[in-house]
Each structure stands twice: as C-alpha cells, then as structure tokens.
Amino acid sequence: MIEQIFAEGYWLPYTFAFLMGxxxxxxxxxxxxxxxxxxxxxxxxxxxxxxxxxxxxxxxxANETWLILGVGLLLVAxxxxxxxxxxxxxxxxxxxxFGLIFRGVAFDFRAKVPKEKKSRWNHKFFLGSLLTALAxxxxxGAYILGFQDGWSAFFFxxxxxxxxxxxxxxxxxxxxxxxxxxxxxxKAVKWAxxxxxxxxxxxxAVSITTPLMSERIFEKWFSFPAILALLPIPLTTGIxxxxxxxxxxxxxxxxxxxxxxxxxxxxxxxxxxxxxxxxSFFPYIVPDQMTIIEAAAxxxxxxxxxxxxxxxxxxxxxxxxxxxxxxxxxxTELSYD
Amino acid sequence: xDLDPFVLSRIQFAAxxxxxxxxxxxxxxxxWILLFxxxxxxxxxxxxxxxxxxxxxxxxxxxxxxxxVSGVTMSFQxxxxxxxxxxxxxNIAGPLLAYEVLTAFxxxxxxxxxxxxxxxxxxxxxxxxxxxxVAVGTTLSAFWILVLNSWxxxxxxxxxxxxxxxxxxxxxxxxxxxxxxxxxxxxxxxMLLASGLTASFLxxxxxxxxxxxxxxxxxxxxxxxxxxMIAAFLIPLQILAGHEHGIxxxxxxxxxxxxxxAAWETTKGAPLVLFGLPNxxxxxxxxxxxxxxxxxxxxxxxxxGEIKGLNEFEHIPPVTPIFFSFRIxxxxxxxxxxxxxxxxxFILRKKEFPKLYLYAxxxxxxxxxxxxxxxxxxxxxxxxxxxxxxxxxxxxxxxPVTGGMVFSTLMMYLSVYAxxxxxxxxxxxxxxxxxxxxxxxDPEKQVIEGAERHANMIxxx
Numbered sequence: 001m002i003e004q005i006f007a008e009g010y011w012l013p014y015t016f017a018f019l020m021g022x023x024x025x026x027x028x029x030x031x032x033x034x035x036x037x038x039x040x041x042x043x044x045x046x047x048x049x050x051x052x053x054x055x056x057x058x059x060x061x062a063n064e065t066w067l068i069l070g071v072g073l074l075l076v077a078x079x080x081x082x083x084x085x086x087x088x089x090x091x092x093x094x095x096x097x098f099g100l101i102f103r104g105v106a107f108d109f110r111a112k113v114p115k116e117k118k119s120r121w122n123h124k125f126f127l128g129s130l131l132t133a134l135a136x137x138x139x140x141g142a143y144i145l146g147f148q149d150g151w152s153a154f155f156f157x158x159x160x161x162x163x164x165x166x167x168x169x170x171x172x173x174x175x176x177x178x179x180x181x182x183x184x185x186x187k188a189v190k191w192a193x194x195x196x197x198x199x200x201x202x203x204x205a206v207s208i209t210t211p212l213m214s215e216r217i218f219e220k221w222f223s224f225p226a227i228l229a230l231l232p233i234p235l236t237t238g239i240x241x242x243x244x245x246x247x248x249x250x251x252x253x254x255x256x257x258x259x260x261x262x263x264x265x266x267x268x269x270x271x272x273x274x275x276x277x278x279x280s281f282f283p284y285i286v287p288d289q290m291t292i293i294e295a296a297a298x299x300x301x302x303x304x305x306x307x308x309x310x311x312x313x314x315x316x317x318x319x320x321x322x323x324x325x326x327x328x329x330x331x332t333e334l335s336y337d
Numbered sequence: 338x339d340l341d342p343f344v345l346s347r348i349q350f351a352a353x354x355x356x357x358x359x360x361x362x363x364x365x366x367x368x369w370i371l372l373f374x375x376x377x378x379x380x381x382x383x384x385x386x387x388x389x390x391x392x393x394x395x396x397x398x399x400x401x402x403x404x405x406v407s408g409v410t411m412s413f414q415x416x417x418x419x420x421x422x423x424x425x426x427x428n429i430a431g432p433l434l435a436y437e438v439l440t441a442f443x444x445x446x447x448x449x450x451x452x453x454x455x456x457x458x459x460x461x462x463x464x465x466x467x468x469x470x471v472a473v474g475t476t477l478s479a480f481w482i483l484v485l486n487s488w489x490x491x492x493x494x495x496x497x498x499x500x501x502x503x504x505x506x507x508x509x510x511x512x513x514x515x516x517x518x519x520x521x522x523x524x525x526x527x528m529l530l531a532s533g534l535t536a537s538f539l540x541x542x543x544x545x546x547x548x549x550x551x552x553x554x555x556x557x558x559x560x561x562x563x564x565x566m567i568a569a570f571l572i573p574l575q576i577l578a579g580h581e582h583g584i585x586x587x588x589x590x591x592x593x594x595x596x597x598x599a600a601w602e603t604t605k606g607a608p609l610v611l612f613g614l615p616n617x618x619x620x621x622x623x624x625x626x627x628x629x630x631x632x633x634x635x636x637x638x639x640x641x642g643e644i645k646g647l648n649e650f651e652h653i654p655p656v657t658p659i660f661f662s663f664r665i666x667x668x669x670x671x672x673x674x675x676x677x678x679x680x681x682x683f684i685l686r687k688k689e690f691p692k693l694y695l696y697a698x699x700x701x702x703x704x705x706x707x708x709x710x711x712x713x714x715x716x717x718x719x720x721x722x723x724x725x726x727x728x729x730x731x732x733x734x735x736x737p738v739t740g741g742m743v744f745s746t747l748m749m750y751l752s753v754y755a756x757x758x759x760x761x762x763x764x765x766x767x768x769x770x771x772x773x774x775x776x777x778x779d780p781e782k783q784v785i786e787g788a789e790r791h792a793n794m795i796x797x798x
Contacts, residue, residue: 075412076435082415304512327458
C-alpha cells in the first residue's frame with residue numbers, strides 16, 4: 001500500500017484522501033459528542049437540559065465546521081466522487097440538513113425566546129440532533145454497501161443509522177461524565193453503559209457485513225499474513241470496549257478521578273473503527289466503483305490547496321485547543337456577559 | 338403535472354441562497370460594529386457600550402447560527418443538484434472554497450465561542466482579540482466567496498482542457514488573475530458596503546423599537562446614533578460603488594445592463610426607464626415612464642452615448658425580474674439616503690428624534706436585507722443562461738435527480754425557511770422588548786456557577 005502511494009507519483013490525491021478522512025474522523029468525534037448530548041436531553045430534567053447544552057455551547061459551531069471541511073475536501077479535491085456520492089444520497093442528505101438546521105438554530109433560539117416557548121425549542125433541538133445522527137448513519141450504511149438498491153440494503157442502512165446514533169449517544173454520555181457533576185454525572189454513566197451495548201451491535205454488524213459484501217475486502221482482511229498484522233485492530237477495540245464497560249460500572253470515583261477516561265477510551269474506539277473502515281475501502285473513494293486517483297482534481301489545484309491546508313491546519317488545531325482550554329472544567333452557566 | 342428537475346433545482350438553489358444571504362449580510366458588518374462598541378468601552382470604560390455590545394452579540398449569535406446552517410445546505414446542493422459545476426470548474430472553485438473554509442470559517446466558529454461566552458473567563462484583551470478575529474473571519478469568508486462568485490461572472494486566468502472522457506475542464510493559468518478577476522474589486526466593495534448598511538439599519542431599527550417603548554438608556558441611544566451615523570456615511574459611498582460596479586458590468590456583461598435598463602434595441606442617447614412593464618413579445622416596455630438621455634448619461638457619461646440593446650446578444654437573461662429587482666434595490670438605496678441623512682441632522686443638531694422618524698426606522702429594520710437580495714437577483718439572474726459566463730451553461734451543470742425528488746426537498750426547504758424567518762424576526766423584537774422592560778432578567782443566565790463550586794470542592798478536599 002505504502003509503495004503504491006509513492007511509486008506511482010500519486011501522493012497528492014492520497015494526501016488529500018488522508019486529510020479528508022482525518023476531517024471526517026475528527027468530525028464524527030467532535031460533532032458526535034454534541035449530537036449525542038442533543039439526543040440525550042430527551043431523558044433529562046429541564047434544569048439538566050440547560051447544563052447539558054451549556055457544556056457544548058462554546059464548541060458546537062466549530063465542531064460542525066469539520067463536516068464542512070470534510071465534505072468541502074471531497075468537493076474540491078475529488079469533484080467527480082462528490083457528485084456521484086451526493087446524488088446517490090440525495091434524500092438522506094436533505095434529511096440531515098433539515099436536522100442540522102433545526103438543531104443549529106434551536107440552540108440559539110431556546111435561550112432567547114419567551115420562557116413558555118423554550119421547551120418547544122428544546123424538543124426541536126432533540127429532534128434535529130436525532131435526525132442528523134440517523135441520517136449520517138444511514139449514509140454510512142449506504143456507502144458501505146456501495147449504494148446498492150433493494151430492501152436488504154435499506155434495512156442494513158437503517159440498522160447502521162440506529163447504531164451510529166447510539167455511538168453518538170455513547171460519546172455524548174462520556175463527554176457529560178467529564179463535564180458534569182453529581183446526579184447528572186451519574187445519569188450520564190447510566191446512559192453510557194446502555195449505549196455502549198448498542199454501539200457494540202453496530203460495530204459487529206459493520207465488521208461482519210463489510211467483508212461479506214465484497215470479496216476484495218474479504219481478501220484484504222483474511223489473507224495470510226495480512227491477518228496477523230491486522231489482528232491488533234479488532235483485538236484492541238474489543239479490549240477497550242470491555243475495559244470501558246468495567247470502568248463505567250464503577251464510576252463515578254471519589255474526588256471525580258478519571259472522569260475523562262471514558263471519553264478517551266471511546267475516542268480510541270472511534271479511531272480504530274475508522275482505521276478499519278478506511279483500510280477496507282482503500283484505494284476506492286466510491287466503493288468498488290471509483291478510485292481516489294480517478295476522482296482527483298488536477299495536480300496544480302491540489303498543490304495550491306495543500307499549501308493553504310499545511311499553513312492553516314496547525315493554526316486551526318492550535319486555536320481549537322485554546323478554546324477547549326478556556327472552557328475546560330465542569331460545565332457552568334453560559335452567559336454573554 | 339410534469340416536474341422539471343432543472344426549474345425546481347434552480348428555484349431550490351435560489352430559495353436557499355436568498356435565505357442564506359440575509360444573515361451574512363448582517364453578520365459581516367455587525368462583527369465590526371461590535372468591535373467598535375468593545376473598543377469604545379475599552380477606551381471610555383463606559384458600561385453603556387458594553388450593554389450595547391451584549392445586546393447585539395445575541396443578535397449576532399442568532400444570525401450567525403442561521404447563516405452557518407443555511408450555508409452548509411448550500412455547499413451540499415453543489416453536489417446533490419449541480420455536480421456539473423464542480424466537474425467543469427472544480428479546479429478553480431475548489432481551492433477558493435477550500436480557502437474560505439480553512440481561513441475564515443474556523444476562525445469565526447472557534448473564536449465565536451470565546452467572543453460570546455468568554456467575557457468573564459478570559460482577559461479583556463483576549464476577548465477583544467476574539468472579537469477582532471471573528472470580524473476578520475466573517476470578512477475573509479465574504480472575500481473568498483465573492484472571489485468565486487466574481488470569477489463566475491468575469492472568468493479569467495484559466496484555460497479549458499478536455500479530459501480523457503472529452504469533458505472540458507477549467508485549468509488555472511494564473512491564480513492572480515483568477516482571484517483579482519475584473520469584477521471582483523467592485524463586487525467586494527459593493528457587498529461589504531451593503532453589509533454595513535444592512536447591519537446599521539438593523540441596529541437602528543431594533544434600537545428605535547426599544548427607544549419608542551421607553552427604554553431611553555445610554556446604551557440604546559449610543560447604538561441608535563452609531564448606526565444612523567454609519568449609515569449616513571456609507572450610503573453615498575455605496576451609491577458611488579454601485580455606479581462603478583455598473584460601469585464594470587457594462588464592459589464585461591453588457592447583456593445584463595441591457596436587461597437592467599430594459600433596453601431592447603441598441604440606442605444612442607438612451608432614456609432612463611423609471612418604470613414600465615418589459616414586454617417580451619413586442620420587445621418594448623408597456624406604460625413606460627422615461628427620462629430622456631439619462632441612461633446614456635449615467636452609463637457612458639455622454640448624452641448621446643450608445644447602450645447596447647438586447648437585440649445584440651445570442652443569450653439574453655430574463656428581463657422582467659432583473660428590471661424590477663434593480664429598481665427595488667435603487668429605490669431602497671435612495672430611501673436609506675433620505676432616512677440616514679435626516680437622522681444625522683437630528684443628531685448633529687442635538688434634536689430629539691420625532692416619533693414618526695422612529696417608526697420609519699423600525700419599518701426599515703430589514704431594508705438592507707431586501708436591498709441586498711434585490712441586488713443579488715440583478716447580478717445572478719443577469720448572468721443567466723450562464724452559470725459561468727461564456728464557459729458553462731446552467732442547464733449543463735444539472736445532476737441526474739428526478740423532478741419528484743427535488744420537489745419534495747424544495748417544499749421542505751421552503752417551509753423551513755419561512756418558519757425560520759418568522760421565528761428570527763419575532764425573536765429579535767422579543768429580545769429588544771425584553772431588554773427594554775427593565776426587569777433585568779437575562780434568559781441566557783441559565784445555570785448556576787458550577788465551575789466555581791467545583792473549584793471550591795477541590796479546595797475543600
């Protein structure tokens with residue numbers, strides 16, 4: 001794989017595929033937790049809702065921007081694939097945008113409208129978050145199957161939709177464990193345990209289906225000796241999940257120790273799952289139809305974007321870190337003054 | 338009924354972009370005005386400036402959120418409805434959009450958190466810096482988007498090369514010429530000034546509303562006067578910039594000028610049509626009220642100057658919407674001139690604002706949005722049938738979507754936009770009403786000070 005990248009002089013498209021994948025991964029982690037929190041508010045008291053939403057307040061705008069970067073990179077670096085993928089996903093994209101719109105504006109409206117209307121906007125915030133998560137999961141499912149038609153493909157995508165929403169709830173709950181205290185924190189631990197089980201189901205479904213769907217992917221994973229090199233991925237994921245479950249059963253600890261640990265472990269599971277998926281599909285950008293090279297834009301255009309990306313991305317990560325530093329600690333009131 | 342995906346996709350994109358542009362045109366300049374409030378506070382230590390800042394930060398946050406979500410929708414529509422655009426000119430549009438996201442969007446989105454919620458968490462200088470960066474970010478964002486849009490009107494610095502499938506694709510020959518294409522400086526200035534006017538009339542309208550309801554605090558007065566003075570200063574500049582932009586358009590897109598003036602035949606010493614109903618069948622204007630020679634005088638600066646008529650061009654844009662949009666934009670501009678100069682007269686003479694004047698300001702709260710939308714209609718419809726002038730026809734960019742599918746999403750978007758517009762406007766006035774009722778209750782203060790409690794807890798341990 002590595003030789004292939006350099007030998008053919010195609011390093012630019014691959015670099016962009018990497019950057020795009022990285023943006024998508026960061027997006028799924030960052031917006032994952034705030035979408036998850038958005039879904040979980042349905043099961044919380046009014047005062048808890050305020051605190052939960054306050055915990056994501058300073059971040060959600062920037063989190064969502066990673067989606068724009070990821071899709072933007074697909075759009076600008078792989079214009080051919082962008083058209084194919086998005087026209088196939090026309091309706092789920094529309095549903096996701098519907099969800100994103102409502103969630104985004106509800107976040108601001110809920111704090112500004114008269115008190116009696118607030119709960120309605122809270123509800124829109126929940127529905128928007130749920131729809132967004134489900135639509136993204138559905139798209140992932142459809143993408144894994146290479147946009148096949150038919151009922152079985154539809155049901156598979158629906159299953160993945162539910163599981164992705166569950167995975168978002170899991171990371172959202174872990175975020176809350178870190179950002180909240182007392183009763184709400186205990187509640188978050190409960191949520192995390194519940195949605196961890198759901199997420200396992202999703203991981204299993206993807207891991208079993210993907211190799212069965214495509215002989216090529218089966219070959220990539222199960223041929224000898226590749227399987228030995230790859231074994232650590234599912235093994236580590238499994239160990240992490242079990243450890244996370246055990247950890248959650250004993251949380252919270254006195255003095256709130258290790259309140260950040262579930263989040264870190266969940267992020268690791270996200271990364272490993274993503275690496276697994278990326279390995280399965282490489283070098284295709286539209287599964288079994290279009291490769292990264294075939295879809296790429298002209299080299300000189302990629303080069304000028306890379307130049308910008310290399311300057312901007314470190315700065316971007318830097319001030320994202322700054323923002324997290326400023327708003328670190330337990331969630332407090334959100335106030336404009 | 339036959340659902341034409343082309344027509345529906347166009348309506349959908351037009352609806353989306355119409356809805357979207359209202360919010361950036363508010364936030365681009367509002368960011369700078371907020372910075373002005375903050376700097377005034379830093380220098381005078383007058384709390385009134387900070388109160389004005391906090392009130393309009395809320396307006397900013399709400400507008401920004403709607404701007405972001407409607408902008409995301411738009412970037413997806415490139416792929417879902419118009420894949421031909423990126424396939425043909427992706428090498429140019431791609432990097433420009435990428436730079437927009439990289440430099441601008443993140444800058445705004447990340448520092449917005451600090452600007453909105455960080456006042457008591459970070460030192461004042463950092464809070465001011467965050468405000469600067471948000472303002473710079475929104476403006477940079479506008480810059481890159483306007484570069485791309487201008488390039489679609491006056492493409493430069495590229496060549497078309499066929500790929501292995503015979504599809505003509507744009508390849509850049511000079512990035513300098515792409516970025517500084519002929520219409521970019523004019524369009525950028527025109528749009529930034531438009532944003533300045535939109536934001537000032539929004540501030541003036543909301544402040545006038547509070548003022549009329551009896552909230553005549555220093556914060557309200559300061560915001561009101563600042564907004565009127567900014568508008569009074571910007572509007573003559575805007576009229577000049579608009580004029581120069583028109584001259585630029587005459588050179589590069591003469592068909593658009595012909596449609597704006599509803600000039601069907603090439604004429605020397607053309608009259609300015611104040612009003613009329615352009616008639617496609619008779620190729621003339623019904624019920625026209627004209628001022629002789631004025632169009633030639635404005636566009637060519639000569640009484641007998643020649644204005645090219647629509648008869649000269651193979652591809653012509655639809656005349657009626659451009660003709661009327663242009664008049665709406667200019668009409669609102671003139672109204673802005675009258676209202677803002679009258680207001681600055683009251684301020685400079687230290688007279689009390691008459692009630693009627695305050696009502697006029699309230700009525701003009703969103704006048705900037707209307708004028709901006711009308712202006713964009715002129716320029717965008719004026720480019721049709723081209724998506725990229727003389728390079729790519731709009732119809733060639735359409736993707737393989739069915740009419741029924743587009744129809745369903747169009748209905749969804751239209752109802753969402755209608756709902757959000759109503760919610761937005763009512764919420765703004767609700768905020769203004771509540772800020773003025775003297776109760777001092779701030780709905781943003783939702784949660785107890787958890788962090789302090791937490792810090793104490795740790796200390797106690």
